[in-house]
Amino acid sequence: MHTELPSEEDYISDLPQSIVETILTKLPLRDAVRTSILSSKWRYKWAALTQLEFDDKCVSGTYDRTLAETNLVNFVTRFLFLHDGPIHRFSLSTAYLQSSPDVDQWLLFLSRKDVKDLVLELGEGEWFRAPSCLFAFKKLVRLELVRCELDPPLSFKGFLNLKHLNLQQVLIAPDTVENLISSCTLLESLTLSYFDSLELTIRAPNLKYLILEGEFKDICLENTPMLVAISVAMYMTDDIAEHFGQSSSCNFDKFLGGVPSLQRLIGHIYFTKYMSIGNTLRKTPTPYRQLKVIELYQVSFEDMKEIMVVLRLILNAPNLQELQISGSSNSSSASEAPDLDFWEKECPRDCTFERLKMVKMTDMSGVPHEMGFIKLLLGNSPVLEIMSITPSVYVTEGRLNLLIELLRFRRASAEAELIFVQDQV
Numbered sequence: 001m002h003t004e005l006p007s008e009e010d011y012i013s014d015l016p017q018s019i020v021e022t023i024l025t026k027l028p029l030r031d032a033v034r035t036s037i038l039s040s041k042w043r044y045k046w047a048a049l050t051q052l053e054f055d056d057k058c059v060s061g062t063y064d065r066t067l068a069e070t071n072l073v074n075f076v077t078r079f080l081f082l083h084d085g086p087i088h089r090f091s092l093s094t095a096y097l098q099s100s101p102d103v104d105q106w107l108l109f110l111s112r113k114d115v116k117d118l119v120l121e122l123g124e125g126e127w128f129r130a131p132s133c134l135f136a137f138k139k140l141v142r143l144e145l146v147r148c149e150l151d152p153p154l155s156f157k158g159f160l161n162l163k164h165l166n167l168q169q170v171l172i173a174p175d176t177v178e179n180l181i182s183s184c185t186l187l188e189s190l191t192l193s194y195f196d197s198l199e200l201t202i203r204a205p206n207l208k209y210l211i212l213e214g215e216f217k218d219i220c221l222e223n224t225p226m227l228v229a230i231s232v233a234m235y236m237t238d239d240i241a242e243h244f245g246q247s248s249s250c251n252f253d254k255f256l257g258g259v260p261s262l263q264r265l266i267g268h269i270y271f272t273k274y275m276s277i278g279n280t281l282r283k284t285p286t287p288y289r290q291l292k293v294i295e296l297y298q299v300s301f302e303d304m305k306e307i308m309v310v311l312r313l314i315l316n317a318p319n320l321q322e323l324q325i326s327g328s329s330n331s332s333s334a335s336e337a338p339d340l341d342f343w344e345k346e347c348p349r350d351c352t353f354e355r356l357k358m359v360k361m362t363d364m365s366g367v368p369h370e371m372g373f374i375k376l377l378l379g380n381s382p383v384l385e386i387m388s389i390t391p392s393v394y395v396t397e398g399r400l401n402l403l404i405e406l407l408r409f410r411r412a413s414a415e416a417e418l419i420f421v422q423d424q425v
Contacts (some may be wrong), residue, residue, distance in 0.1 A: 047084045053091040067317045069096040080109055098126040107133050114139045121146035144251035145170055158183025168193040171386035218256045227259045233268035252309060264293040272296055291317040300328040301369040311346060321354060327370060356381040362372035362390040366402045370411040377410045384413040390421040
């Protein structure tokens, strides 16, 4: 008896477009285009992709920079020319292109495609000057620009749907960047990196996440009640140091005076020095009741002003759970004898860190105020689980004495484990 076998069906080609796009987006665009040779049904499936990410892999296989640039321009141009349908995300990250009329044409084309996510990161050399059509992207939700000049037209009223803004090495006037931020009323996350001598006032009522990196003379958070996470890395130049020395206002109040919802604070190099300008140890009108994690790097425990910043933060964070502090290993010796009664005088008798579970102290040199601070934390943290201490690499003698002194400190928590890390990786 002869049984006729059913004809083979092309299940892959009949998949829904949403699944096909999921498959194609897992591939580099160059390989996604190559799927056109699979069958007639696959010939233009790549042309309906909504997530487009162009990079140097699109033209791999040549060491001739000029040829690579030409091939990349041709690839992107032809891809966009044949594209059919909406484009939700467009990312161009390449070392081959700088300022180019081709990029301007691509952006003009994309401005009519309702792009929601735009990333431009062009190569070193001549900086890319963003064309005016960039400000016509009405549906933008996320914008990331690296190494470009930005000069919005006078008619620009902001990206009304923008929630995420990332500007790295962007040339833009200080008042312009302030206006840009304040005009994006839905902004939730903001990253500003590699800015020089910037005086900045941020007004963003819906901002939740803030990352700042660069040379900042002044930072004022004026209308940011929703901020939950802040990370700041400041670079110090002679000009900025002189500016700090002449300042009379309180940087602590300007920066953290209006962030009642703060949950995580990360302060890198020079942050506590910046915050110490004009600061006094006094009770903050609105405690940081939601602040659970504090990380402070290169804190000088031989600078009383910086110590005041640290103390003011932790005393006004009643729900603090994790604290990480690194010392300033290159700090100079104190010019005056330290006030050894400082901690008893400045900390309330009933001072208790009721929820503090983990403390990590790195780059410790064993100066008196470092030890006083550690003693305060151990003696007033009833639920502490781990206290990790890593001495500075410059401390070659006296480590055993440092450990012995630490072991003598009273611990409010019977469960507290003291970890003394001998060697840094």
